[in-house]
Amino acid sequence: MCTAITFATEDHYFGRNLDLDFSYNETVTITPRNYVFPMRKVPDLNSHYAIIGMATVVGDYPLYYDAVNEAGLGMAGLNFPDNAHYFEDVAGKNNITSFELIPYILGTCKTVAEAKKALANISISAENFSKEFPTSTLHWMIADKDGSIVVESTADGLHVYDNPVGVMTNNPPFPIMKFALNDYYALSAHPLEHKFAKDLDLHEYSRGMSGLGLPGDLSSKSRFVRCVFTKYNSLCDKDEASSVNQFLKILGSVEQVKSLCEVTPGEYEYTIYSSCMNQEKGIYYYTTYGNPDIHAVDMHKTDLDADKLTSYKLQKDLEFHFDN
Amino acid sequence: MCTAITFATEDHYFGRNLDLDFSYNETVTITPRNYVFPMRKVPDLNSHYAIIGMATVVGDYPLYYDAVNEAGLGMAGLNFPDNAHYFEDVAGKNNITSFELIPYILGTCKTVAEAKKALANISISAENFSKEFPTSTLHWMIADKDGSIVVESTADGLHVYDNPVGVMTNNPPFPIMKFALNDYYALSAHPLEHKFAKDLDLHEYSRGMSGLGLPGDLSSKSRFVRCVFTKYNSLCDKDEASSVNQFLKILGSVEQVKSLCEVTPGEYEYTIYSSCMNQEKGIYYYTTYGNPDIHAVDMHKTDLDADKLTSYKLQKDLEFHFDN
């Protein structure tokens, strides 16, 4: 399915693996401040924070998967099948469709605190974008430089959870997911002592045995646990290259290699792209499954006061760099 | 520690992750046919197969980590601490030091079958390369297009094992390592049926749960198991770009992220480089921890009849590819 993370060195970074079995021609798309976001149930957003992120653009509308705004607030939608539930319109609430939630939050909020306030008055509406693009079953992670939250709309209402780990994957709902970490409390990135049986001669026959018990499969809970372990024990230099590289290594620890995860007979989901957004600088870095080169798009190299979308096609073709 | 694999689509590929806590200025080095390999206990190799591989060159001598020869035979040395044992010279045997084994085998053998024959008459000598470069505790994987073997010199002698899985890591010795795969026999890349308790309503709440139980830590047995699972369930297109990319994805499933594996307090081993050699074409592809771009060196672009080494410095600096 997918994995989203936050990471910080000097700057703050937010991004995700998109794990799916199909692709909708997604592009890195910049929405400038004066592009008019049409809204189904609330007034259109005529002027708003500029946004950069990955989107499928349908008839000039950017269906964002993950994005960051010029104030440094990041947001990503991840698959949440069987659990996501959207509602009939609720009087007295801002009824926002699932595909509008990223534009609405990133367009109007500078921080997680502001997003929380906005969410307190929101109900996720079940309306489709179109017949061709029915709603996806999603939950969302929102992050600024101070922390992150998880937003889950389930049959019993809209939940906003603080996310102390800065990692989100898919099912089960976040409270159960977060609780699962306790089962791994004794694992370590540092050598452990032999405690199994006093008087027996047991030993670490390999480096890394202190992590034995860490799950290695691709299910959402296993990716969550492994990714939290990797992120929290990770060290790197503070410069941009080291930070972005390490961010993508952390996502790499939960990458879905083709064809380890069968969806329907013969169809496999895999990590279509990995993104890393510098929240301070408004730069969107990405790699694709077929091309490990890190490409980048800088929102500040475009006119953020414009009113038209700018899209950058993904560079998916691998080119070897020959040294001779 | 390290992981080596074979992989085949149209062509055959062999390579490895080098996981260490230090680096010896290694370079991609081509040894042409007429470079004289001085040998300590057997006659020098004046003329031999040309070799391309990763090596630390010390005083014009290439200490190879992994390499392939022009006939398509590949070989890599991986860490085998506590188990590797080298011997005093044995009369009637070809006494080959550990650092000479790759040159000797790749210089004189075209196939695994030939390597087996040569190994039948070899004893690994304990002599150091120099005071500054004492012997490493190694075992080796050798592969051609038809299969691979594992070579382990332990206190009870030299063992040559067929390697039906084409994956090798480190400890324990290969027979125990290979046996460990049986414990995972029921895991699958394809959805499994509920069998835990008839009459209970259990289900796969996430894709990928059929792999639950696969180990996710960085110890050598866990990397072995995870890598075999990834390799054997992996599918990709047959062209060179897809093949090399998928090869590196398989190695990526067992990459050691900085700093998940502490060696001594404050020192961590990590995947310094990943290599992928096309055994038919004699091309050496690699990435480094800090630079995901795939670099390549083609042995056939050099004069293979020469008598001097050619070395290519690793391209370790990350460069972002800006799309705007």
Add this chain to the structure above:
Amino acid sequence: MCTAITFATEDHYFGRNLDLDFSYNETVTITPRNYVFPMRKVPDLNSHYAIIGMATVVGDYPLYYDAVNEAGLGMAGLNFPDNAHYFEDVAGKNNITSFELIPYILGTCKTVAEAKKALANISISAENFSKEFPTSTLHWMIADKDGSIVVESTADGLHVYDNPVGVMTNNPPFPIMKFALNDYYALSAHPLEHKFAKDLDLHEYSRGMSGLGLPGDLSSKSRFVRCVFTKYNSLCDKDEASSVNQFLKILGSVEQVKSLCEVTPGEYEYTIYSSCMNQEKGIYYYTTYGNPDIHAVDMHKTDLDADKLTSYKLQKDLEFHFDN
């Protein structure tokens, strides 16, 4: 901590392991119909269903751990530390203290359905039995021949959950516990097929490998999972001896052997007793840690219309049965 289960052949059985690091002189105690149960916040129970169960009798008051009434309704209290929360008295509710809950429910209800109705109007009161016997942090399982429920009073109120598996241990709260079973959906008591890697020769080198992944430690979630697996795959003859014996074998699969579970330095919890109540016949069977002989007390051999408790001291001394 503890494990409670239901089990059915011809008759229905309910019982538990009591896992603790201390013992309060508990006895098998029969409360006849006309014993007056004094109640703290609601009218005393002057006349009620007769009850047989394990209890510490303090000043003629039976503090029940687990019991069954003459109608076949069984109930047990198990440790629920950190999660159990009892309340100040709530107006309009029947405020029942935690130590009164078993007498109240078993005294007044014939079935789980009736217990559910009673619980809908109950708030668990925080009042202690006495200074010497402060409240324990408990949750409860209630079972009749048709099913079972779990009762958890936590900070956000009283929860009554259907328990489709008929097993309960301790932390975490029941919804998370029950969800955890999904992670084991592919395990089986029957041989499984090799699916790890087509073309590799892997096999079951031992009977029972289809259960690999089942947790073997003594934590509450692991006992829950293991006990559900054992119970659901268990077969036995339908007579009383086979049924009671198999019931105790299922509990035996999660027995806490001395001294595998340290509570405070040098103090260990272990399975002090295991009980099995025939819900139809009103017979209380038990074994103690030190005495595997199955002892039994039959409520119908006492005068159920009496007004005084009858207690049977536990037979804790092991006697070998010499055959010569």
Add this chain to the structure above:
Amino acid sequence: MCTAITFATEDHYFGRNLDLDFSYNETVTITPRNYVFPMRKVPDLNSHYAIIGMATVVGDYPLYYDAVNEAGLGMAGLNFPDNAHYFEDVAGKNNITSFELIPYILGTCKTVAEAKKALANISISAENFSKEFPTSTLHWMIADKDGSIVVESTADGLHVYDNPVGVMTNNPPFPIMKFALNDYYALSAHPLEHKFAKDLDLHEYSRGMSGLGLPGDLSSKSRFVRCVFTKYNSLCDKDEASSVNQFLKILGSVEQVKSLCEVTPGEYEYTIYSSCMNQEKGIYYYTTYGNPDIHAVDMHKTDLDADKLTSYKLQKDLEFHFDN
């Protein structure tokens, strides 16, 4: 399959679970000193140490499963399918059939040291006892008060391994089995510290979580690991009742409950009996699957100078001990 263990308090104890899907009318059988053991390939044992143990007696010949002799040497045969290999007669060796090995060793050796000496000159002969009783595929554990060994006759010869843990189950061969313990080195019976991720609030939500990772299934490696953990962390009083009881609890931790282990469709192996022999006193204690009462037979209550077997039928019928 089966599990054998040693255990010591004041006295020394040896015994086993017999896990099978069928039963051969086994009895506790005493072989006195002057019973003539007919031997197929070596001279008959006319006079020997007296033996008590579990045996199927066929035509006055005791086919022992496990036994102890009057000198305190114990021995048990356990299933070793696919690996056990018996040989054609070897000149210059004592060719002993698999069914004669227990009588031969226990009849002629007082200690493990003497057994080792005897085994140095033994080859296990492939001859059947009879058409009706073909050879079983076995390996053996031998124990005295000072230690224990494992005896495995495989295709490459007879191996005698020191057994530092005093536990044996079935496949794989003992060196691989023993090595597997290293993978559990960090588990403990005592609470562990949180080390997963500094700055995260993880905790032991249940007692016993320090054992998380211990395998709970019934395969032979899992039983081995679990049993070693239970034995080595076990504490008990030193008197006979506590010792025998604790011994049976340790075996109980790996008991095979009916019907968790399917052998052929509809046929299940389970723990038919558990034995515990006091090696100093020559007492054979046992329980059967259906009867938890501990029965005992004392060899010293019979005439050990006799020449006829004495057998005691197993007491398999459960009797409840009613307290009222």
